[in-house]
Amino acid sequence: MASNVGEPAKVYNDPIYAGIIGGTGLQSFSSFVPVATLNPTTPWGNPSSPISVLHYHSPVTSTTIPVAFLSRHGLHHELAPHEVPSRANIAALRTLGVRTIVAFSAVGSLQEDLKPRDFLIPDQIIDRTKGVRPFTFFEGGMVGHVGFGDPFDEALGKIVSKCGHSLIGDEVKLHNGGTLVCMEGPQFSTRAESNLYHSWGGTAINMSVIPEAKLAREAEIAYQMICMSTDYDCWHTSEAVTVEMVIGNMKANADNARRLVGAVLDELSKEEHQELVRAKHLEGQVKFAGTVTGKEGRSKEALERLHWLFPGYFT
Numbered sequence: 001m002a003s004n005v006g007e008p009a010k011v012y013n014d015p016i017y018a019g020i021i022g023g024t025g026l027q028s029f030s031s032f033v034p035v036a037t038l039n040p041t042t043p044w045g046n047p048s049s050p051i052s053v054l055h056y057h058s059p060v061t062s063t064t065i066p067v068a069f070l071s072r073h074g075l076h077h078e079l080a081p082h083e084v085p086s087r088a089n090i091a092a093l094r095t096l097g098v099r100t101i102v103a104f105s106a107v108g109s110l111q112e113d114l115k116p117r118d119f120l121i122p123d124q125i126i127d128r129t130k131g132v133r134p135f136t137f138f139e140g141g142m143v144g145h146v147g148f149g150d151p152f153d154e155a156l157g158k159i160v161s162k163c164g165h166s167l168i169g170d171e172v173k174l175h176n177g178g179t180l181v182c183m184e185g186p187q188f189s190t191r192a193e194s195n196l197y198h199s200w201g202g203t204a205i206n207m208s209v210i211p212e213a214k215l216a217r218e219a220e221i222a223y224q225m226i227c228m229s230t231d232y233d234c235w236h237t238s239e240a241v242t243v244e245m246v247i248g249n250m251k252a253n254a255d256n257a258r259r260l261v262g263a264v265l266d267e268l269s270k271e272e273h274q275e276l277v278r279a280k281h282l283e284g285q286v287k288f289a290g291t292v293t294g295k296e297g298r299s300k301e302a303l304e305r306l307h308w309l310f311p312g313y314f315t
């Protein structure tokens, strides 16, 4: 509930089905109305940042929907890609009710056609992280295997793809489909690596989609990343990527990101998408995917953690 003294409240009692994860250059969403600031804790620690509950009023459906916003690298970008507590982020969002996440990322382009400031809705991932980030909820005495052949949610991806009309600027394009390479970082790629990813047909590169997308799948959350191209990495003949380049292009494009989210929320607030926003198509999947471990082999600690995330799923 919103407090009436001008400050956002510290609790919010209604379910929040839609979540936004902001990345580099997108640490807040000031165009929506802040109604609560939540500081949840989880069995996997604290999320990257407080979670802001924002109200979005859709001019298309004349409804107001609550959205949970979380800043991936912290409020001031203090967390490196390998330090992002993705399990806590996804677990905290799920526990608030979130079943649909649109996640933003600044990416380097691996193909000529994807120009800096263009948007990309990827549909595949190549994982080049190094295994140093915690990447599953299922460990320590409870094994689980979820499908990840299509790492993004197809239905949600289609909705986001339909919203390209919201972007302004003659040159700005929204590209549908493509392969996102996720590297470990925090250093950018070598030129040999960048050439390799380009030759593989990778579309873009970042340091964030793994393990976020894997954990969202484990948490039965429909997840789509929206990539904003900021540079041509270093395979291209133009100037090699620098942080200034990334931040500069992100700042220039932040308005477009907000417009795109507005258009996506206009769609998601339609009656016909209510099952999707609640990820009804994913509900219960993990109950079966997570029953590999026989009852005698299940550890009490793992069961307790999973019970927190999926009450009633595992005994």
Ligand SMILES: CSC[C@H]1O[C@H](OP(=O)(O)O)[C@H](O)[C@@H]1O
Binding pocket: 022, 023, 024, 025, 072, 073, 081, 104, 105, 106, 107, 185, 206, 207, 208, 209, 243, 246
């Ligand atoms: C600041 S350049 C590299 C950094 O930018 C991207 O962050 P995010 O995905 O959170 O927007 C990329 O993944 C790297 O973490």
Ligand SMILES: Nc1ncnc2[nH]cnc12
Binding pocket: 106, 107, 108, 109, 183, 188, 189, 205, 206, 207, 230, 231, 232, 233, 234, 241, 246
């Ligand atoms: N070139 C690049 N490599 C990895 N992550 C990035 N994020 C933005 N540009 C990037």
